Amino acid sequence: MLDGVVKVLTRIAAITVLVMLGGVIVALVDGSIPALRAYGFSFIYTESWNPVTEKFGAAAPIFGTVVTSFIAMLIGVPLSLGIAIFLTELCPPRLKRPISTAIELLAGIPSIIYGIWGLFVLAPLLQRTLQPWLISAFEDIPVLSNLFAGPPYGIGILTAALILSIMVLPFITSITRDVFETVPPMLKESAYGLGCTTWEVVRDIVLPYTRTGVIGGVMLGLGRALGETMAVTFVIGNAHRIANSLLAPGTTISASIANEFTEADGELYTSSLIALGLILFVITFIVLAGARLLLARMKRAEGK
């Protein structure tokens, strides 16, 4: 009897997830039909975003979303892995607790706080220090001079990416730390016994053993970076343009929606914003599917 109830209740819970996901997809598709009908496929590669003439294109927000997330992962992943390796392999037990707690606290900070901190503290700091340095340091190097072209606003794509890298850090770190701890001590001890250095143990024992978990953690972080709204809105500069320079202002999909939804009047404007949401959904889906595929391939390569 009780078993039956549990079965039914858990099944309902599981189905609720599917229903909600389906509902979101239906609502997004339904809402974006007017925009997709008006602009067709060109919606994705058009840069112009003009509420006056109602010509909307998603290229700038897509670009901003992908680039900020990519840079955030570029900074965040090595840093997180470093912290996790230090915590599991090298950290003196006395330090382990405070560092772990600090990381968990970092995960608990609401994103609006990151946004405010980014705008009031990080952006002015970058404007005075890092950005002028980047501009002058790469002035004469062909590609990099474009990538770091001034003026230093303080806010922009790079600042948003830096904030994002801090925000994804606790997610990736805590997951990778947990999976690193699942490595059987015997394996590690044997490797050490053979005279391996810590780096060799990490590279040849720990990372291969925990690959799936690490990739899962990275994907979770990437998911957060792609969808993060408030913190990015504060520091990205909110300009619907694709600039060569990482120091220039840009926008992301979620920042555009947060900024413009309340004041969007006219069917096409609202619909275009919903279509942006749909695109973000698709991007996230592609990322997750890609991760699954990668894992499946790795398993096959291992011959399991």
Add this chain to the structure above:
Amino acid sequence: MTLFRKSIARASLAVAGAVVACNAFAADISGAGATFPYPIYAKWADAYKKETNIGLNYQSIGSGGGIKQIKAKTVTFGATDAPLSGSELTETGLIQFPMVMGGVVPVINVKGIEAGQLVLDGPTLADIFYGKISKWNDKAIAALNPGLTLPKTAIAVVHRSDGSGTTYNFTYYLGAVSNNWRVNVGVDKSVEWPVGIGGKGNEGVANMVSQTNGAIGYVEYAYAKQNKMSYAKMLNKDGKTVSPDGSTFQAAAANADWSSVPGYGVILANQPGADSWPITAATFILVYAKPQNADDVKSALKFFDWAYKNGGDMALELDYVPMPAAVVEMVEKTWGEIKDASGASIWK
């Protein structure tokens, strides 16, 4: 059994109490819309509640949101900074009237230039926001400021990233003084900005300007004043230099011909008059001419009437400009067109 009956009686009493409480709650006036007048609406509502015990539930979600909500009939009144046109009003059956006025000011942060030292005119301002003028020592700016040493700093344009009635009034002004702006950028609550960075809300723009050397932005006057930001003086339509304050906003409003546009949808930008501040703006209220619930609208109108008659000083304190008595008279005459289900006028 008696115990059971007693508890039923008690329960029904409790329900009755809850219904009464609900009624008291329902007496609150509900509205939504523009953020620009929110501070003064909140102040009025507070004073009004003390006098009449009727509260105001105003969600400052933005002008676009206000229009959407009143169209969806979820609120008794909508509030917008960008007036609806005569045809939109007839189509939707809404009545529109101005509630209070204020000013938009260009704020700057340029090392070496003090508050009120810089003078700009409309075409120059439009060229700056278009990106045509990109340095502070540009010839056009120098010509307007003969006595001032201008730095070579690059101009960082800061605009609103969210759709906003402030942006509507600002771009309306730029469009009125610059053909290039009107044709290539246009006038709306948000536009495709040719240059610059976007800040969220008045506070976002104010903050971005104050931390970026060489920045220029536009905010509601109250924000500039409260944050002690450097503003620029403007050359108005009559070619006179004016500073933004209550008196120049009032001067701009005094010359407006309110009856010339349906729904009083006068935009106060670029008004004639020697003392007129060129970027002055009114904010509007929308109610249905044939409301579903006439009592709600009536109680809202009573509040607006009270605010027109008693709220002037409070408005001035917060750097808004109250509507002149003559306009109020016209508006209240228009209220006579609002009818309840039986077709009787609900106002006077």
